[in-house]
Amino acid sequence: VFDRIDHVGVAVDDLDAALELYRDRLGMREQHRETVGEFGVEAVLLEVGEGHVELLEPTSEDSAVGRFLARNGPGMHHVAYQTADIDAALGQARDAGLRLIDESPRTGIRGSRVAFLHPQATGSVLTELVEPAH
Amino acid sequence: VFDRIDHVGVAVDDLDAALELYRDRLGMREQHRETVGEFGVEAVLLEVGEGHVELLEPTSEDSAVGRFLARNGPGMHHVAYQTADIDAALGQARDAGLRLIDESPRTGIRGSRVAFLHPQATGSVLTELVEPAH
Numbered sequence: 001v002f003d004r005i006d007h008v009g010v011a012v013d014d015l016d017a018a019l020e021l022y023r024d025r026l027g028m029r030e031q032h033r034e035t036v037g038e039f040g041v042e043a044v045l046l047e048v049g050e051g052h053v054e055l056l057e058p059t060s061e062d063s064a065v066g067r068f069l070a071r072n073g074p075g076m077h078h079v080a081y082q083t084a085d086i087d088a089a090l091g092q093a094r095d096a097g098l099r100l101i102d103e104s105p106r107t108g109i110r111g112s113r114v115a116f117l118h119p120q121a122t123g124s125v126l127t128e129l130v131e132p133a134h
Numbered sequence: 135v136f137d138r139i140d141h142v143g144v145a146v147d148d149l150d151a152a153l154e155l156y157r158d159r160l161g162m163r164e165q166h167r168e169t170v171g172e173f174g175v176e177a178v179l180l181e182v183g184e185g186h187v188e189l190l191e192p193t194s195e196d197s198a199v200g201r202f203l204a205r206n207g208p209g210m211h212h213v214a215y216q217t218a219d220i221d222a223a224l225g226q227a228r229d230a231g232l233r234l235i236d237e238s239p240r241t242g243i244r245g246s247r248v249a250f251l252h253p254q255a256t257g258s259v260l261t262e263l264v265e266p267a268h
Binding site: 001002003004005007008010012017018021024025026027028048049050051053073074075076079081082092093096097098119121122123124125 | 135136137138139141142144146151152155158159160161162182183184185187207208209210213215216226227230231232253255256257258259
């Protein structure tokens with residue numbers, strides 16, 4: 001049901017410093033930059049083959065990423081799996097008894113449809129399902 | 135220089151419970167299981183397209199993953215990028231001034247050559263380079 005690792009989400013407190021690392025030192029191409037209102041973040045996607053590193057700087061302390069940073073500091077925030085049918089994937093997770101954060105998909109970066117599973121159901125790994133925009 | 139996200143490494147304290155989650159509930163195929171002596175872990179690779187989730191249960195408390203679990207509990211441990219030439223990738227990281235854990239590659243799972251960058255150089259994201267066995 002999952003086609004690939006879509007991205008790894010990384011919480012950062014300084015997007016420009018993180019870009020300097022990933023783009024200029026590690027040599028990943030900057031592909032997209034967007035303020036994602038639904039999640040209260042400014043995000044940059046860096047290209048790694050067909051997948052991405054997603055850098056996330058909160059636009060508000062009260063966002064999920066803002067609270068994560070306050071609690072944990074910068075670091076890996078979530079992993080996202082790409083699916084062609086997020087409704088089916090979410091239904092499968094629900095049927096398997098997994099606790100969900102999002103009962104139905106929300107709008108994520110680049111018009112994708114996304115939903116998060118609850119980390120208490122996934123070994124403390126915040127897990128996102130992503131259906132890209134068509 | 136990076137061809138894809140090779141895997142996301144997840145620290146677990148119960149490999150069988152984690153397998154039940156990823157294989158039986160999320161529907162990922164179990165592809166490989168190996169005790170990796172160099173790293174003091176029993177590891178399982180689950181298939182996600184051309185990438186993997188790598189579940190890691192320490193075989194000793196004194197391993198890096200054992201210490202991670204004691205400090206942080208279960209969760210995302212590292213992200214690994216695949217490269218066709220780890221010597222070149224490691225040289226590029228060194229030339230960019232990034233602090234390395236491994237000055238030269240070690241032998242990882244399935245005979246791969248792997249090297250870790252220091253998380254202090256990568257925004258607290260433990261970052262692995264992987265050249266698969268040929």
